[in-house]
Amino acid sequence: MRVEIWSDIACPWCYIGKARFEKGLAEFAHRDDVEVVHRSFELDPGRARGEVGPVIPMLAKKYGRTIEEARAMEANVASNAHAEGLGYLADGRDHGNTFDIHRLLHLAKARGRQSELLDLAYRTNFAEERSVFDPEVLADIAVRAGLDAAEVQAVLGDENAYADEVRADEREAAELGANAVPFFVLDRRYGISGGQPAEVFTQALEQAWQERTPALKTLTGDDAEACGPDGCEVPR
Template sequence: MRVEIWSDIACPWCYIGKARFEQGLAAFAHRSDVEVVHRSFELDPGRSKGDVGPVIPMLAEKYGRTIEEARAMEANVAANAHAEGLGYLADGRDHGNTFDIHRLLHLAKARGRQSELLDLAYRTNFAEERSVFDAEVLVDIAVRAGLEEGEVRAVLADENAYAGEVREDEREAAALGADAVPFFVLDRAYGISGGQPAEVFTRALDQAWQARTPALKTLGGDDGEACGPDGCEVPR
């Protein structure tokens, strides 16, 4: 079974939702048969690359709230993150354009290191006093995830590198009707929106698995004559 997850590194519910999905997956009996693929989605695609600023004022402006209300919103998200054992700084974080991060995630996917880079990017953005929108920080976490520094720098220097892959993910999200993230798609048959509780993911995985491997139905009415461990039935 394939599970595709559309997310953005700037989305706190994607960070929390990933942890909850992984808990739900761990409780799924056929977890070893599940392929997880991470897809790109930009929450703020129109933001210029150099436009990086603190999260709290951005939230206040975006949602029409006061600074104190925006801080309360972040404190609520932080409480949810901490409940999942995740680090979270409710204040002092940056917000910016995530296109370069998505491009590097596609490079990491091609090198078999996507999950490692995604985890480090989330942790850096939400739990550390460093800005993931700083190019040198991004290079550092990519190398820590197992990528080759020269290749990482070459991708960042070439704005077209893996850009097509990011845009294709975003086109697919639009075609599937996803206008918010995280968005989980199970075998292109079931969709789950938002950072749901772990048990919701486990139930959804069970349902999707049963749909792809339905229980055997015996046709032909009553059992006919057959042989078993105790011998063969003799027709009357």
């Protein structure tokens, strides 16, 4: 079974939703038969690259709230993150364009290190006092995730590298009707929107698995003679 997850590392519910999905997956009997693929989605694609600013004023402006209301919103998200055992800085974080991060995630996918880079990107963005939107920090975590330093710099230095792959993911999200993230697609049978509780993911995985490999239905009639360990039935 394949599970595709559209997300953006600027999205706190993607961060929390990933943790909840993994808990739900851990309770799924066929978890070893599940392939997880992370796909790109930009929450703020119109933001200029290099335009980085603090999160709280951005939230206040975006939602028409006061600074204090924006802080309260972040505190609520932080509470949900902490409940999942995740680090979360409710204040002092940056916000910026995530296109380069998505491009590096596609490089990491090609090198079999996508999950490692995604975890580090989330942790750096939400739980550390470093900006993942700083090219040096981004390059550092990419190398820590297991990517080659020269290859990372080559991708960051070429704005077209893996750009088509990011755009293809975003087009596919639109075709599937995903206008918010996280968005989980199970075997192209079910779509789950939002960072749902872990048990919701477990139930959805079980249902998708059952429909993928339906239980065998045995049809019998009055004259269903057969042989078994104790011998064969004798027709009357």
